[in-house]
Amino acid sequence: MSKGLLFVVSGPSGAGKGTICKKLLEKTDIELSVSMTTRSPRPGEKEGKNYFFVPKEKFLEVLHDNGFLEYAKVYGNYYGTPKDIVLKKLDDGKDVVLEIDIQGALQIRDSYPKGIFIFILPPSMSELRKRITGRGSETEDDINLRLGETLKEVSYIDKYDYCVINGEIDEAVNRVAAIIKAEHSRVSEDIYKLIAKYKEEM
């Protein structure tokens, strides 16, 4: 059996990476990577489904043991991707998708370079502005700051393998699904095993 592949779906906030991952889980056999966090569960959030909720001591212990593919501290809470859970799934032949911001993706490029990195882009800055404005929770200044931030983040695109423009959501999901299928046909070590089998057959 061949090993699973890790797909890192990343991009600026508002590009729609969350929706793409959700639809991908419905459409394919891929499994979502669940993060560990020190923050408290919100109403409706389930242990092991949305997050693994742990005390700060436990998180720092895992961190000390180099047990995260990436981690971050946001507003005083820690978030991290547990390495052993992801690697176990991959070893079991399951593909794993990880939805993450750009800083996290860059960490994973170092900790798991065999990952496949997909950057999700909004179709245009004006469309991104519309989407952020539609949420209604931010001022004009906040929005301009966010868009400026997005432009900076987009410059990291050359660290990625693929770029999917999320104009129409189903088309974007189909593209990511095609990337998953194609990556399983890459010439890799598995192919050499097959060739060895051919030789034995002769």
Added chain:
Amino acid sequence: MSKGLLFVVSGPSGAGKGTICKKLLEKTDIELSVSMTTRSPRPGEKEGKNYFFVPKEKFLEVLHDNGFLEYAKVYGNYYGTPKDIVLKKLDDGKDVVLEIDIQGALQIRDSYPKGIFIFILPPSMSELRKRITGRGSETEDDINLRLGETLKEVSYIDKYDYCVINGEIDEAVNRVAAIIKAEHSRVSEDIYKLIAKYKEEM
């Protein structure tokens, strides 16, 4: 408009690359590269569809002008892929598929390294033996010679980007179609143009 991509579908004889290309043409917008040859048309073969039929002088003139992506001389006849026709289609934004043996594919890797190289493999040597035997035109010795040749050819697989195992034909075609779709999402120069547009929008 972005440029088209050149997909080189190659592999040992009997792997089914011809059938895959035929189904790909039905299923997608990709266009087939038509070869130039000095051999005479067989009954039913059409100029410009099966081949461009030319006199030997014309072929050698094109060859002298470095006008082929690859060429070969087989049983006294010349065959070649005209560079200008393929490049024109790519410039027009059309994808092109080229079905070719391994020697030809290796030439194209040099003449057009931006091509995407797909190796078609039979599911097993015993299945390949069955397919060749089924054609009924070769002796046991011929077949063993062919299979030995195939094993040698398979060792060139590391010059390829993808490998598709042709067990079930529709699944194999779907895999090649996924590769085409995925390759259009590769981070490339086109993406940098899009990012420049984002910056202008700000």
